[in-house]
Amino acid sequence: MKLYSKKGILFLVQLDHLCGEILGDVIESFYQAGAKNVQILNTITKKNRPGYVVLIDGNEASSEAIEAVIVEECGSSGWHRIDTCHRHTDVFYLQKTVHIELEDGTFDFQIKGKQIADREQEIRPEYDSCDLLRKELLKYGKKVSIRQLQFLLAQAFRQEGESRVLL
Numbered sequence: 001m002k003l004y005s006k007k008g009i010l011f012l013v014q015l016d017h018l019c020g021e022i023l024g025d026v027i028e029s030f031y032q033a034g035a036k037n038v039q040i041l042n043t044i045t046k047k048n049r050p051g052y053v054v055l056i057d058g059n060e061a062s063s064e065a066i067e068a069v070i071v072e073e074c075g076s077s078g079w080h081r082i083d084t085c086h087r088h089t090d091v092f093y094l095q096k097t098v099h100i101e102l103e104d105g106t107f108d109f110q111i112k113g114k115q116i117a118d119r120e121q122e123i124r125p126e127y128d129s130c131d132l133l134r135k136e137l138l139k140y141g142k143k144v145s146i147r148q149l150q151f152l153l154a155q156a157f158r159q160e161g162e163s164r165v166l167l
Contacts, residue, residue, distance in 0.1 A: 001089055001117050008036075008086040009058045013070055013079040014043075016051035023052065029069045034062025057086075090117045098156045098163045100133070102140050109133055113157050125153035142167055 018026070023040060030038045037057040045051035054074070058066045063081070070076050092115045100109050111133070112126040130149040137144050144167060156163035 004088050004090075006086050006088070007059070008084045009060065009063055010082045010084050011054075011056040011058060011066055011070065011079055012082065013054040013056070013074060013076050014045070014051065015054060015074060015076065016045045016049050018052070018074065023054075026054075026069070026073045029073045030056050030066060033065035033069050034058060035066055091115070094123060094157065096157060096163060098153065098165055100137075101164060101166050102137075102142060105140055107136070109136065111153050111156065113153070121158060123154060123157040125150050125157065129153065137167065 015023075027038050027040070035056045035058050037055075039055045041053040041055070043051045043053050056066055056070075067079075067081075070079050094113045094115055096111055096113070098109050098111050100107050109132075111129040113123045113129070114126060115123045127146070127150075130146050130153060133149055133153070134144060134146060152165050152167075156165055
């Protein structure tokens with residue numbers, strides 16, 4: 001497996017004054033500012049108050065916009081900015097047409113997936129594909145969880161030739 005490195009910046013923000021509803025909007029603001037990934041961890045702060053640690057994965061090009069969100073949206077006056085070395089390997093994006101068979105109808109659906117390096121048996125369906133299929137199935141009155149669709153579509157990627165999913 002071939003590994004690569006690229007420079008990155010990890011912002012670490014400690015918050016104990018925002019509620020969960022506001023944090024949901026803050027996450028979207030970080031993505032709009034150029035964040036590559038945002039994670040929020042629950043913590044217990046001084047005096048046993050609930051709090052959060054927000055990790056924002058960014059780069060130099062997005063750093064000023066991300067820091068503006070930290071100040072303006074989070075109301076934070078201090079945070080950590082950590083220069084990092086982001087390690088990664090080759091990733092391939094795949095597409096495949098899957099024939100969906102239901103009791104009262106059939107249709108073809110284009111799925112997208114991600115394969116790490118040369119690991120053909122480890123193709124992971126993209127969340128967006130699973131969500132789109134879930135919404136399409138609802139039109140047929142069929143309710144299927146995202147978790148189940150991820151499993152079924154991962155199997156479909158591993159099938160040779162035409163793939164069928166029975167629901």
